[in-house]
Amino acid sequence: MSTQILMPALSPTMENGTLAKWLVKEGDSIAAGDVLAEIETDKATMEFEAANEGVIGRILIPEGTAGVKVHTPIATFAPVAGAGRSTSSGAQMPPSTAAADPNAVRPGAEPVAPAALFPDWPEGTTLRSQTVREALRDAMAEEMRRDETVFLMGEEVAEYQGAYKISQNLLDEFGAKRVIDTPITEHGFAGIAVGAAFGGLRPIVEFMTFNFAMQAMDQIVNSAAKSLYISGGQMGAPLVFRGPNGAAARVGAQHSQDFAAWYAHIPGLKVAMPYSASDAKGLLKSAIRDPNPVIFLENEILYGRAFDVPVLDDFTVPFGKARIWRAGSDVTLVSFGIGMTYALDAAERLALDGIEAEVIDLRTLRPMDTACIVASVRKTNRCVTIEESFPVGAIGNHISAVLMQEAFDFLDAPVINCTGKDVPMPYAANLEKLALVSTAEVVAAAHRVCYR
Amino acid sequence: MAIRKTTAPDDVHPDALMAHYRNMLLIRRFEEKAGQLYGMGLIGGFCHLYIGQEAVVVGLEAAAAEGDKRITSYRDHGHMLACGMDPGGVMAELTGRAGGYSKGKGGSMHMFSKERHFYGGHGIVGAQVPIGAGLAFSDRYKGNKHVTFAYFGDGAANQGQVYETYAMAALWDLPLIFVIENNQFAMGSNSRRAAHTPSLWERGTAFGIRGEEIDGMDVLAVKAAGDRATAHCRAGKGPYILEVRTYRYRGHSMSDPAKYRTREEVQKMRAERDPIDLVRDMLLNGKQVGEDALKAIDKEIKGIVNAAAEFARESPEPDPDELWTDVTAEMQV
Numbered sequence: 186m187s188t189q190i191l192m193p194a195l196s197p198t199m200e201n202g203t204l205a206k207w208l209v210k211e212g213d214s215i216a217a218g219d220v221l222a223e224i225e226t227d228k229a230t231m232e233f234e235a236a237n238e239g240v241i242g243r244i245l246i247p248e249g250t251a252g253v254k255v256h257t258p259i260a261t262f263a264p265v266a267g268a269g270r271s272t273s274s275g276a277q278m279p280p281s282t283a284a285a286d287p288n289a290v291r292p293g294a295e296p297v298a299p300a301a302l303f304p305d306w307p308e309g310t311t312l313r314s315q316t317v318r319e320a321l322r323d324a325m326a327e328e329m330r331r332d333e334t335v336f337l338m339g340e341e342v343a344e345y346q347g348a349y350k351i352s353q354n355l356l357d358e359f360g361a362k363r364v365i366d367t368p369i370t371e372h373g374f375a376g377i378a379v380g381a382a383f384g385g386l387r388p389i390v391e392f393m394t395f396n397f398a399m400q401a402m403d404q405i406v407n408s409a410a411k412s413l414y415i416s417g418g419q420m421g422a423p424l425v426f427r428g429p430n431g432a433a434a435r436v437g438a439q440h441s442q443d444f445a446a447w448y449a450h451i452p453g454l455k456v457a458m459p460y461s462a463s464d465a466k467g468l469l470k471s472a473i474r475d476p477n478p479v480i481f482l483e484n485e486i487l488y489g490r491a492f493d494v495p496v497l498d499d500f501t502v503p504f505g506k507a508r509i510w511r512a513g514s515d516v517t518l519v520s521f522g523i524g525m526t527y528a529l530d531a532a533e534r535l536a537l538d539g540i541e542a543e544v545i546d547l548r549t550l551r552p553m554d555t556a557c558i559v560a561s562v563r564k565t566n567r568c569v570t571i572e573e574s575f576p577v578g579a580i581g582n583h584i585s586a587v588l589m590q591e592a593f594d595f596l597d598a599p600v601i602n603c604t605g606k607d608v609p610m611p612y613a614a615n616l617e618k619l620a621l622v623s624t625a626e627v628v629a630a631a632h633r634v635c636y637r
Numbered sequence: 638m639a640i641r642k643t644t645a646p647d648d649v650h651p652d653a654l655m656a657h658y659r660n661m662l663l664i665r666r667f668e669e670k671a672g673q674l675y676g677m678g679l680i681g682g683f684c685h686l687y688i689g690q691e692a693v694v695v696g697l698e699a700a701a702a703e704g705d706k707r708i709t710s711y712r713d714h715g716h717m718l719a720c721g722m723d724p725g726g727v728m729a730e731l732t733g734r735a736g737g738y739s740k741g742k743g744g745s746m747h748m749f750s751k752e753r754h755f756y757g758g759h760g761i762v763g764a765q766v767p768i769g770a771g772l773a774f775s776d777r778y779k780g781n782k783h784v785t786f787a788y789f790g791d792g793a794a795n796q797g798q799v800y801e802t803y804a805m806a807a808l809w810d811l812p813l814i815f816v817i818e819n820n821q822f823a824m825g826s827n828s829r830r831a832a833h834t835p836s837l838w839e840r841g842t843a844f845g846i847r848g849e850e851i852d853g854m855d856v857l858a859v860k861a862a863g864d865r866a867t868a869h870c871r872a873g874k875g876p877y878i879l880e881v882r883t884y885r886y887r888g889h890s891m892s893d894p895a896k897y898r899t900r901e902e903v904q905k906m907r908a909e910r911d912p913i914d915l916v917r918d919m920l921l922n923g924k925q926v927g928e929d930a931l932k933a934i935d936k937e938i939k940g941i942v943n944a945a946a947e948f949a950r951e952s953p954e955p956d957p958d959e960l961w962t963d964v965t966a967e968m969q970v
Contacts, residue, residue, distance in 0.1 A: 372801055373805060404767065419750070
């Protein structure tokens with residue numbers, strides 16, 4: 186009985202990959218554990234092993250094929266009868282435990298980025314499609330070329346090329362003096378970065394994820410954020426703490442948390458949380474030049490998404506300026522970071538119901554462009570906020586308070602905050618989906634505030 | 638006061654001894670004055686006095702070169718005076734006035750001077766240690782020969798971030814001197830109650846960091862150790878640990894009744910091991926100076942401290958607008 190070998194998911198957030206090389210031919214007999222193929226993900230090249238003994242039938246996807254979606258049949262396979270209990274199973278399962286297609290729990294997997302209403306670049310600028318990952322790498326490289334004092338430190342940033350491949354090729358270009366692997370010592374190296382900033386350098390600290398930055402929280406909050414104030418303006422800490430923040434996919438409670446509200450709470454910090462690749466690039470370049478400590482919250486799921494990025498020698502995006510992705514007159518949807526995928530997706534669906542949503546991407550949370558939100562709500566009279574964080578003390582709560590004070594007479598309905606649920610992130614695929622904010626919830630909230 | 642039969646080694650110039658005497662006395666008198674102002678309600682909150690530990694920072698500052706950096710915890714007044722910061726500016730910060738080093742916004746535990754390469758003044762136990770390593774990192778990155786002194790106490794020596802810093806400082810050969818000011822008490826806990834092994838500097842050997850223990854009541858011993866440590870760092874041999882055995886006479890902070898040790902223990906230390914008396918005895922015993930010369934110094938110091946206190950009382954409170962300044966820096970275009 187012939188079964189199919191499927192394109193494996195080799196990381197929690199992998200959506201597709203390149204079948205780089207077949208290491209077997211049609212008709213080859215293979216043993217369990219033999220390497221069948223090399224698969225390139227956006228992060229690394231991985232070997233893909235056979236789970237069962239048998240014979241390779243037809244190769245369905247030739248080597249060198251890029252963009253092969255996870256779980257696509259890539260070859261047929263005839264297991265050896267009686268070779269093991271698994272021969273009675275159907276398709277050979279990929280070796281990864283990541284069974285769920287991240288697309289299933291994420292809206293807007295193939296976002297067609299709508300044109301920005303107010304683009305951050307001059308009309309006629311050439312655009313090219315770039316992933317958020319590439320945009321972040323380019324931003325760091327450009328700033329490192331521009332300023333000798335800028336350096337990158339963190340776990341696996343140098344020789345490994347970054348746990349999420351954000352620092353790819355930086356070691357080659359800038360050398361070990363400026364691209365520095367640290368031991369697993371978040372508390373220690375965050376403090377070292379603060380001291381290096383005091384000493385006149387411009388550190389970029391990569392946290393492998395912001396979940397680990399909690400170990401460094403004292404240095405971020407007490408040392409980095411407060412030093413300018415408690416020194417009477419003498420000694421600031423110009424540095425960037427960056428890395429993926431928020432839920433990835435199926436990595437459980439300790440690795441899935443959105444810290445945006447935590448950092449936005451702290452005076453002395455600046456906080457950016459970009460959605461698109463152009464914002465990732467432009468904001469990171471601004472962050473590196475900023476004389477203050479900047480928390481730069483990225484998102485693992487967005488790393489592989491492509492957007493238009495302007496081809497300019499020195500493209501920066503200022504802090505504190507929101508971007509309106511979609512104009513509308515019926516309701517204002519306010520979000521940032523990956524929340525924008527739900528907001529934009531919901532806006533499309535609402536349009537089918539005759540509700541025109543205005544979609545605002547805050548881009549930075551401290552400073553926050555509240556003027557943009559207030560101006561929009563004065564027009565639409567309704568507002569829904571969208572974020573992945575826990576609901577208590579969320580960014581949306583703050584926006585609601587601002588609207589109460591500055592647009593109370595313009596509101597025709599209570600503001601609704603769509604957030605993640607008030608539970609630690611569960612592992613089970615169905616529960617994880619329930620714990621996250623969803624497009625359906627955003628659509629329902631918009632209907633409620635529109636009373637239709 | 639009896640003069641003990643103590644003499645300075647021949648290679649110590651009387652001028653150097655006189656400078657140690659003067660610098661230690663300045664800290665002693667300044668701290669006594671701060672204690673008085675606290676009692677009068679002019680200084681609020683936490684105020685940690687350095688009395689008894691003066692030889693540590695004075696000895697090490699004598700080993701420092703221009704451009705070297707220093708960073709310490711919240712028991713920081715002595716370090717600021719020893720590195721040349723203005724006593725008036727320090728005292729005015731203690732009283733929370735506009736003339737203070739942080740415009741009154743930092744307080745006793747949070748002061749800085751870029752000019753004197755003093756990087757705080759940090760209120761969280763142990764946090765200054767990795768920051769100190771970052772300062773040393775910046776000098777190594779720039780390729781100069783400066784050294785950073787990162788001071789911390791026997792209490793902070795149990796903080797995890799100290800050992801993370803040991804790992805990286807050794808790995809990257811940072812020009813960093815870890816100064817463990819072992820005054821034997823982490824607040825009210827004798828260090829023997831917090832550390833199973835009494836020797837703190839020896840922990841560095843696990844990381845391949847050289848170190849030594851020195852008598853922190855003897856400023857000449859501290860200075861000599863500081864010379865060894867700075868030479869080691871400037872030669873590019875990486876970090877160095879100095880565990881300086883010292884003793885604070887006062888409580889942990891102003892509100893500490895110090896019930897964890899006897900009055901006799903403190904009295905004995907003051908009578909037999911006082912770092913300022915030791916130098917005074919050396920000077921007088923060696924007949925290098927007379928009582929009059931020392932009295933002149935005492936008078937000069939008294940004048941400086943009184944002027945500092947006067948400035949700290951007269952300096953106005955910060956303007957209410959200062960509440961909103963220095964939160965974030967403006968981008969320099």
